[in-house]
Amino acid sequence: MKASIIKQLAGAMGGQVFFLLTNMLFFMLAAKNLSAESFAAWGLYQMLIALIDGIRQGLIHNGLTRFLLQQPEQEGRIMGSALGIHLGFIALIYPILLILSGPLAAFFQMPTLSILLPFSVLSLLGLGSIQTYFNLLFAKNKSRSYFKATVAYLIISALGMAFLLISNQVSLISLLLLQSGSAMLVLLLGFFEKGWIRIQFPSSGWLVKMLQFGKHVAGTNALSLLFQKADLLMIAYFLGAEEVALFLVAGKVLQYVELPLSAISPWIYPRIAAASRSNQPTHLNLEYSRSILLLFVLLLPGGLVTMLFTETIIEWISSGSYSNAVPLVLILVAASFAKPWGRVFGMSLDAFGKPNVNFQMLALSLVINVILNASLIPIWGLTGAVIATGSSVILTVFIGQLRLKKYLPIVGTIQRFRLLFNSIFNQLNKKSHELNFR
Incomplete structure (x- = not known):
């Protein structure tokens, strides 16, 4: 029992180390290759995406874990409802970001934000979806799969960064596309592990329950x-x-x-x-x-x-x-x-x-x-x-x-x-x- 807990803890800690190491490599590449102004715009963009995705995570993550523990027999409906909220939130928030891209760039006096924000749908689908995937792995006690997924994310991202450096193509847009694309590729690889989760069509009852619980967490x-x-x-x-x-x-x-x-x-x-x-x-x-x-x-x-x-x-x-x-x-x-x-x-x-x-x-x-x-x-x-x-x-x-x-x-x-x-x-x-x- 204790050995199992230690393995789970090691998988969680090790996986987070690799995930944050990947993010640190992106950060270092931006800090060392972009001007202070472009780097500041990159950081502000990442902050806005983190804020928006934090709201999306709140609507889903803790409620998903709690309900899966309480009613595992309803796993398919719970998962389908969580996926519906996830995609629905992104579909609703993206047009708002497009409308606000110009005013936000003017407010912070960073014109580059108006160029970056139209790409926010890729960040939300890539980084947002992979965060939900990781949360689900924790809820299912699959720390080993979490560890493997973060290693894959690091390897794919590092190979992409090496290509950008060699080809001298490091830019705000190329970093953003690489970051989102690497996350989406890891998600695709995760679907090859079959049978570990059930997904059914959302039910109105579970949608309401998850939103009622998640609104406060969000x-x-x-x-x-x-x-x-x-x-x-x-x-x-x-x-x-x-x-x-x-x-x-x-x-x-x-x-x-x-x-x-x-x-x-x-x-x-x-x-x-x-x-x-x-x-x-x-x-x-x-x-x-x-x-x-x-x-x-x-x-x-x-x-x-x-x-x-x-x-x-x-x-x-x-x-x-x-x-x-x-x-x-x-x-x-x-x-x-x-x-x-x-x-x-x-x-x-x-x-x-x-x-x-x-x-x-x-x-x-x-x-x-x-x-x-x-x-x-x-x-x-x-x-x-x-x-x-x-x-x-x-x-x-x-x-x-x-x-x-x-x-x-x-x-x-x-x-x-x-x-x-x-x-x-x-x-x-x-x-x-x-x-x-x-």
Whole structure:
């Protein structure tokens, strides 16, 4: 049993490493081969796509996992309904993006956005669909397939990047086409694995259930992404392309520091969801505490290494011209150590069927973030933006811990620590006994 859990964890972590490594290669290619203005436009475009796709994921992902666990016999209808929402959302949002492409380019003073946004349908179909595919693999406990899919995505993308470099054809459009095309090709390869999922025509009942559950998660995702990107949007508005490019580099370093949060969270969520349905408070409290401890322990080494070698890392992923991003990275990484508590709290609220509370918490954090950014950017520029973001992260986590008992059957911190310590001690004692017996 434990060996199986370790394999699942390794598959989840390893797969996310390969997926983010692929994204990092795209980032490095853009940072090293495009002008600061083009690179800033690329980053802003990716941010807008991530925001839109975060809403789409919210409508589908957590509800899909939850309903598949609750009613596996309805898998075909659930899957068909999720696929219908996925494609319907893209069909509805693309015309809006086309209409807004010109105004957005004018608002951020980045004309290149009007050229990139017409290609957004490819990004949503490619990157959006592959994210749903990965989520489904987690829901079905197919971490090995997830690992293989991310390796395939890395290999296909790396071969395409090598071709672009050799042929001297690195551009915004070629990078976008390669990124979307690689994702679609991996999806096609995934369909060769037959029999692991059933898809039937959508049913109105499941469509309504998924949308009712997903609307709060979608809102939470949107607010979470706005919270993460509010500083980028405000930097783009108040400052300029060079400052946006610097902040993109700092944000990319932070993304890899926070790899454990993004890699392990999809694996943790089904376990918390199962614990929430067990009606065993001790089981839930242990799972809650283990999840926080696991995320923090995995986050700590990368965070400390990054803080020690920030300048070297920045030069490696971009160039020496972005060395001014060093203090930005240090502030953001220090604040990220509070995120395991916030991440597990949010997942637990969704698992208990309370996504509306999660939505309210993110709305509060977004308001705090915007107010702090609007106050500090005019005074301290980029440094003010990251101080605002780091402060809002810590404040939101603190408020969440104060409201914990109101929404979840979770005991106090000291009691949870005792439960976790006793559990670890008992396991170590059991292992020691087994070794002595042998």
